[in-house]
Amino acid sequence: MDRIKFIGIVGGTIGAVGITTYLSSDCTNLVRxxxxxxxxxxxxxxxxxxxxxxxxxxxxxxxxxxxxxxxxxxxxxxxxxxxxxxxxxxxxxxxxxxxxxxxxxxxxxxxxxxxxxxxxxxxxxxxxxxxxxxxxxxxxxxxxxxxxxxxxxxRRTVRSNFLSDLLKQEDITYLVDSEPEFIHYLPNNSKESKFINEQTIVANRLQSYRDPAQQELANWIRFSSQDANKYRDGLTTAGMEITGISGWMVRNFYDKDNVMTKDFRERGIDNIQKEVSASAGWILITSQDHSVAALLETGRRMERLFLKVRERNIAIHPMTQILEESSTRDKLNRSIGIEEHIQFILRTGYLKNYPQPxxxxxxxxxxxxxxxxxxxxx
Missing domain, CATH: 3.40.109.10 (NADH Oxidase)
Known part of the structure; x- marks a missing residue:
């Protein structure tokens, strides 16, 4: 559902603009x-x-x-x-x-x-x-x-610093609980997991260069802390895990127009490649059909899972671009051998340190x- 952490290291230093400018600028990530x-x-x-x-x-x-x-x-x-x-x-x-x-x-x-x-x-x-x-x-x-x-x-969506250790069987059992027909773990050493890695990159590239999707992303980014405090929704630099000098640069010098540039799109794709290269694999959540009742129950199922992971030091990162682009969505089920309707694709992995929401x-x-x-x- 999120296609977020899109900026790596932004060039420039505080010294380049002067200490006075820095002190009068948007200096700190706004958090909950x-x-x-x-x-x-x-x-x-x-x-x-x-x-x-x-x-x-x-x-x-x-x-x-x-x-x-x-x-x-x-x-x-x-x-x-x-x-x-x-x-x-x-x-x-x-x-x-x-x-x-x-x-x-x-x-x-x-x-x-x-x-x-x-x-x-x-x-x-x-x-x-x-x-x-x-x-x-x-x-x-x-x-x-x-x-x-x-x-x-x-509860916190985490995007960075995933370990590549496979999930332990006792943790898988705890997370899946009584719903094995709807929750599927694909370890990172499986061909199915590698397929999702590849297709996630493909789907993100397609989406990044599909202007309506990229403009929609731009519209929901709260670049400044002032806008973040005004709207209290959308994607902030803190939520996108853009911190330090990079976060300061984005909050003070970026706007919606930057999101539409080739450089911005390519940085986002580069970050996706880095993210999918480090994880314990993927968790897929399915439903019996696409009815309103089934979708609501699947959302509830996902949240029940999400509220379990922190105590096991496990992160999950929703990355559903494959489902949002028709060319990747149409071949997903047959390529990974799941017949049910896939509603969530969650990158997962252990963390050494779990950040606050x-x-x-x-x-x-x-x-x-x-x-x-x-x-x-x-």
């Missing part, structure tokens, strides 16, 4: 911990606000956060599909949008349970484009679940009361 959780919503009770914030920590392509919540009454909401956050160039059928909303639903259920609520779900959407996706009612249950919500707050999230905003139309944007 820097944000004040502004909340002027008076409609929601504290536990409702916390549940929805935890739900919003789900991953999404380009960190678009393509969901909204419509307030009906206390603990009774509709989870919606925000058309303004779609990615039509790489996700024209909103397949990835539904997967992201599924991850949001899984976080919501875990968070609600930790506060002692059970979720009663009612599927509303029949297509990926429907605005109303899921109705949920929260009701008190005898005791809260024992799910550790710090797994939600500490940095991707930004929008705040809860209360809107004036209109019956059955009070929106809470997360």
């Amino acid at each position: 911990a820097d944000l004040k959780q502004i909340d002027n919503n008076k409609t929601l009770k504290p536990d409702q606000r916390e549940i929805l914030f935890l739900a919003s920590l789900a991953p999404s392509g380009h960190n678009t956060q393509p969901w909204f919540v419509r307030y009906l009454e206390p603990y009774h909401w509709i989870i919606g599909n925000d058309k303004s956050k779609w990615l039509p160039a790489v996700d024209p059928n909103q397949r990835e949008t539904m997967l992201s909303i599924g991850a949001f639903l899984q976080n919501l259920e875990y968070a609600a349970g930790s506060f002692g609520y059970a979720c009663d779900w009612k599927l509303l959407a029949t297509t990926n484009q429907d605005e109303r996706v899921m109705e949920v009612k929260l009701s008190k249950k005898a005791s809260p679940n024992n799910f550790d919500i710090t797994k939600i707050t500490s 940095v991707s930004l999230r929008r705040t809860l905003i209360g809107v004036a009361f209109v019956k059955e139309n009070r929106f809470i944007q997360t």
Whole structure:
């Protein structure tokens, strides 16, 4: 779902522009911990606000956060599909949008349970484009679940410093759990894994030189900390793991026009080649079909997996460009011997050190009361 870390080492030094210029510039990567959780919503009770914030920590392509919540009454909401956050160039059928909303639903259920609520779900959407996706009612249950919500707050997409050691069998068993028919590990020494390495590079090259997709990427990059703080979504230098002098250069001297240059595109492809050369292999997540219900459940399945990996010092990096380019997607299943519908392609590997989460999230905003139309944007 992300095609991110696209810049290697940017030339230039602070000394080249002078210390005064540096001190008056955008000096530091903005990360989630820097944000004040502004909340002027008076409609929601504290536990409702916390549940929805935890739900919003789900991953999404380009960190678009393509969901909204419509307030009906206390603990009774509709989870919606925000058309303004779609990615039509790489996700024209909103397949990835539904997967992201599924991850949001899984976080919501875990968070609600930790506060002692059970979720009663009612599927509303029949297509990926429907605005109303899921109705949920929260009701008190005898005791809260024992799910550790710090797994939600500490979840992090990592792109760098993967070790090439194969995943241990006990870790594979733990991650796959009771869903072996949907979760498949392809070790880095398998021909299937090598095929995905090659095709990921091919797909990224195709996508990088497909102008609508590259422009879409440019539109979701928050180059400056000022823009990152304003929008609290999209791709920041911290989220793209561009740090130090490189991050400073990007924040202060790059804009959307740079993304469309040949040099920028080639740097991105070079980084993809470096990334796929170092990993324990790939994890594929499949579904039985492409229905709304199946996509939402697959998004939930992916999030359940994502919330397990940190405790085992395992990273996963969604890289689904193969599925987004028709020429690579059409030959994927037969080339790796999987008949089910592949929905996620996740690069995986152990880490020596697990970084803290940095991707930004929008705040809860209360809107004036209109019956059955009070929106809470997360």
